[in-house]
Amino acid sequence: MVSFKFLRSTLCYLFLAASLTSCFSKYTITAKQVRKHYALKKVKPEEYIIKNDTLTLCVASVGADTLPMLLLIHGAPGSLWGYMNLMDDQDLQKNFHIVSVDRVGYGKSRLKKLRHVTSIEMQANSLLPVLAMNKSKQKITVLGRSYGAPIAAKFASLVPDQVKELVMVSPVIDPEREKFYWFSKWGRNAFIQLFLPGEFNTATAEKYSHSNELKKILPIWQDLTMPTTVIQGGNDWIADPKNIDFAKKHIKSKRAQYIYLYNAGHMITYTHLSMIKELLLRGQLVRDGITSVSVPPAAEVSSGN
Template sequence: MFKYIKWPVFIFIFFAGIGIITINLASYAYNAPQPVLKEYFDKLATEFTLKKITHNNRSLRYLESGLKNNKAPLLVFIHGAPGSIDQFKTFHADYDLKNSFKIISVDRLGYGESDRGRAEININVQAEVISKVLKQYDPVQTLIIAHDYGCNISALIAAKDSTITDGIIMYAPSINPTSKHTKWYHHIINNGLFRTILPDHINVSTVERINQEKSLSDIKYEWQKINCPILFLSEKSETKTKDNIEINFAKNHIPEHILHIKHRAGIGHLHIWKNKALLKNIILEFLADQVSPE
């Protein structure tokens, strides 16, 4: 019998090993250490500062660039699951943006250098520590740009304190508690063996996904408290079931007069890493128009 299962097992182990190596290599590309970030920004003649802040025994790292004046208009980037400040470095180095705004991006708790590997499933805690960062500034205008899971954190920041932000752009948001966030493989890779060989940010993302239904349910009534404009960016094709689920949640929980839904080609979940020129233009359009909801 063993001669029949030997090759299938070997093939499984081989491809699983290739997959794990690929994930770890890709992880480095999107979670570059400080020396790599410095090299990137030095080549583009971009001044930047990495800072840390603590809140209730949690430590959060954030990156600051652009205008020095604390009253300068502020762009704030919050990544999804997984992610890090590295995801937004292109925006920090963009000539137009860095000469018009102060720009901040954060490593969410558990990612990058913010208590790496220590997941935080309480969205209130995630929002509180980022709010603490933002309260250090006194900008004439603040815009939060959030991706995926980060959209929930941006919403809670705005719901808890209306003075912190003047608008939110949600890129491919994952905000509906009833969406099937947990896949069959999440429970498999959330065990001791896989957690040992997979990178920290994958483990943190897995924990967030497994707990996402409860985490999002805990804040679903907070959305109605938001009073700043929200731009909900979705893939142009409206036939995608997941997009419709997320859009329906937004329509049912976000006040109609502040919600603007825009369908654009190239707004897929992973496109935020590829189509940065599109997002830059959307940011500038949002700030110019202040998004008059249709």
């Protein structure tokens, strides 16, 4: 007979699993949600699988492949569909070949024999085959959000001659400011993980190795030579707002700029889409020689984002 204590423990674990799934569900998009989103849209990104002996990489792209590439790298958890609002934007479609990618360990993307890929270097290297999709003969723009930001930076450092601009939004890049929450340790519980989506378990594995991985890539920051933009929200509960201070200290490029949005949270690519668009389309701040901008609350409200 099953003991009451065992039953109670099992129910508690199931409750925790359900709670964790609920916490992270807003950062993931299901296939059903994607189908519903594009059901009535005239333009839908095309999904591709890039495959070789060791790698399976799922990407979605929209826009002519003869246009300059805009490569979008998601955080943890996340997926390529987390950038649907950018991929759907008509102005961006007209000016970029937009390519959003599932990082290895998420969606259909995999590295052979590896369940989770926590190495920032391996994550960045796994994205290199995407460059073959660039038919424009022009350098690409790389945008990484949250945990995708240091991967974007590492990627840019691997092929600096092919990257026109690096944009990091809500970056988690300071190895001394990794945030942990009440539920973080429960996400590592083997029994609870049985009831969690694979992407959540991958994200947990990344979180507990992230600080050490960030320390490994410390040398890249001073070597970034391309125009680099860092955008940070003051009300970001996932990425410590002081990550922007780390960026200012370690990025030595004279073509770097920093934008601090006092009232913004973590999902700046959604809440400040028009600002992101302007940055991508015109690069106005770089051309004007502005290196640091702090947007006060009043300005954020009046911007209409």
